[in-house]
Amino acid sequence: MNGRYELTIDKILISSVRNNPDQIISYQGRENITYREFNEVVRNLASSLLRMGVKKGDKVAVIDWDTNRYLEAYYAIPMIGAVLHTVNIRYPPEIIFYSMQHAEDKYVIIRDEFVPIIAKNKSMFSFIKKWIIYSENGKIPEVLEPFENYDNLIKNGERMELPELSEDTVATTFYTSGTTGLPKGVSFTHRQIVLHALASISGLSDPPIGLNSGDVMMPLVPMFHVHSWGIPYSIIMKGLKYVLPGRYDIPLILKIMEKEKVTVSAMVPSIVYMIINNPEASKILSGNHLRIVVGGGALPRGLAEKARSMGIETIAGYGMSETAPILTLSTFTNKVMEMDDQKKTDFRIKTGVPVNLVDLRVFDKEGREVPYDSKTIGEIVVRAPWLTKEYVKDPEGTEKLWKNGWMHTGDLAVVDSYGYISIVDREKDAVKSGGEFIPTLILEDLISTTPGVNQVAVVGKKDEKWGERPVAFLTVSESYNEQDLKKHMDTYVEAGRIAKFWLPDEYRIIKEFTLTSTGKIDKKPLRKNLQGME
């Protein structure tokens, strides 16, 4: 035992529950339990799963919104050495089936409202040994066999001894919502999750987030999506009041934020957009000094500025499913701290700087680091303690991901003289015109600041001469005027901030964007739209 201490997920609970036994975990502001009670429920659930026969390495899937039940599963399943599979419930049933079969799930914890979708295709899921169903109203739909009522598993019963686990035991697995082809599985160990949580806390302690023990956190990143950026582990480690939103419903979220006095959140840009444009938002959020970490897509300047005008601090975060996910945060380094407010916003919308222990480089094609000149574009590659070892059962994909001992993100970026990274594009989203990349994220950022523009996405249209040319799709409000937009963009060309050939050939207004399962703008239908026009 001397000095030997494995970084396993149960260790998160030990000091946290001890130091904050009366801290609250609130489900939608209507069902509160304390950390002490949560710890009991987790250990009851773990014991019940062991009694049910769940073995080390068994995959246990969860199909649910962001609920207290899900949070219990986040801890209890890995704590018995089983693997938590967070199923993406935004997938169509065929893809859900694919991911569960590919992961070799044996047990499923499922919320009653998802049972009918599965039941319709239940013959496909014959490999599942047991369905563990819960219902908020206590009525379990008995259409899946064999099943168990979740409520029975969290009752006090004989406490089983938890197995001693190596920190390298796999704790979680999930499937990435790739934009092409079938999703790929990734997995993370206990050690990776614990280190990710600890480094996230360190990163988020910097301004303008300044995470501390007085905060109330309500993450709005789905728990099926890259374990909600690891927040279910880092909040508890930090001992914070934790607010779970259930199914996302903006007016309800705002009401919960008001009631529970939420001070910190995390979400994708489209959720920020919906929240701050809700008519109730100003009134509700003005007093909270809310700080939001925005990830899963670039933070548009217009959005950051609007949020700031409402007293809400935003910063960007960056990572991928393969990276647990946090790699960078655009928290302020010492140098940025000294800048004025306007200048700080330039940095808060960048992709950020690597958090502790992340070795992140931007490589040119020859594998040399690009100069920190805000101009030279390269690919982000990374080493860190919390990167997936492999794509599940995909040695080819794994080899490509880990070429030369660096994880290749496929994201293209520049670096400024302060070391802040700005992603200019996903490699696969980039518009390549005349052999040069046109960074669509920069265009989208600038277009978004024009009055009347709500949301924007730039995609490539095939072009005989140039290979591809950029086209901008917009949702707009009444005050929008294309001439103003073009003039606005010309000023950036004149100021030297963008190249003239980067300017979109067309600005097309659409009613609304299709969103991906994780709430980002889906560019696939836009490209299809352009092809259809050819």
Place this chain on the structure above:
Amino acid sequence: MNGRYELTIDKILISSVRNNPDQIISYQGRENITYREFNEVVRNLASSLLRMGVKKGDKVAVIDWDTNRYLEAYYAIPMIGAVLHTVNIRYPPEIIFYSMQHAEDKYVIIRDEFVPIIAKNKSMFSFIKKWIIYSENGKIPEVLEPFENYDNLIKNGERMELPELSEDTVATTFYTSGTTGLPKGVSFTHRQIVLHALASISGLSDPPIGLNSGDVMMPLVPMFHVHSWGIPYSIIMKGLKYVLPGRYDIPLILKIMEKEKVTVSAMVPSIVYMIINNPEASKILSGNHLRIVVGGGALPRGLAEKARSMGIETIAGYGMSETAPILTLSTFTNKVMEMDDQKKTDFRIKTGVPVNLVDLRVFDKEGREVPYDSKTIGEIVVRAPWLTKEYVKDPEGTEKLWKNGWMHTGDLAVVDSYGYISIVDREKDAVKSGGEFIPTLILEDLISTTPGVNQVAVVGKKDEKWGERPVAFLTVSESYNEQDLKKHMDTYVEAGRIAKFWLPDEYRIIKEFTLTSTGKIDKKPLRKNLQGME
């Protein structure tokens, strides 16, 4: 390589130097280098040591004050797989010799002013292969053989490739200043140091410290003492401006604090006392919003209150040489955050709550956790990722330390209903009267709040009837009056805060206390004094 990422000390530098290349490391406010330059010097030194023939596992001792040279050694030595031995320069030469021989040191980095002490006994140190000497004035005393001028080692030269290290490689060793007998050696691995730094940052991010990227930190814990509480690693990891004081000199320290705008420090109570009682202190420190972590002895209430009246925030920290050292901090949990100022002070002077990943319990004699009732006394035992595996070459001491798989601290404590620990005594310092422990730290704390009392130490005097009885030694100012003190103490008995039999039999005024090598009040001469009186 996939996903494999060792927690080695070089990883601290990678993201930190990258994100903060122009951040300053200041030696006494008069010699500044940037992180970028520091990184170069460290890598030059590492290369030179490799060329000199330093091998993996070789012990390299450092004999120095808190200087930039020492900081370079903190990184370069472990980064080549060698072991940094931080020699306690407050020991007499015989004990220095003992610790260096016991550690099997092969190389020594030494500041010129310490050379004469060694040279006087140089025949004892024949096991040293090379003396690496530096001098601020460039004149190297050539009295130790063979020697090398440190300045030659940090010049740009051919860069050697650093060895790939396992995170379980030993990085540091040092000898604990035990109060009885010869000092004992402890050692820490790269992994332990990295995790300790990361968890320290997380803990210190809470109020009232709120450590963040804008802070300027000047630790005043000697670098030979438990690697300055790990701060040389955590400051750099956090990317902060780092101020090194050199040899401790209170007026100079205050001048440096003023010049470099120091915002965070760490020190033992006697240094806090000397700093805040310096006539210049109010003027210099009032604007800095200085926050101080106080460890190595209980934080007396009187001291915390006086500091607070000057706008200085203090909290307590606790740990031992065996624990790297940080185990607890008296930062504010959510519950304490809600209290008023007066009540918060009750908590800031407690021993604190365990930091992330520390599993700390207070056990009674049967190995059961004591109730959280602020009354029941037990021994602090602990498990954590950064505890020494063993006492060097001392299997017996190791076995006692690690009895039943828990590290036994020998510290006696109570726990309050909020989970805050208060050390009531060192097991070996406790006064045992009529079979009951009298917690001297509690008495010292209460006595210290009496007007006119400066410093206090309570020790046990042999007593025929009771075994031992407490005697208080005091340094006092003019306003002191023994009758007032006794009345003051009686009010605590009446309020039920202390037992009547705890009251010291005598209050003895002395001119000054002898301090230990780490600046704590040394109780040994006081006990001797009492024996002499019998």
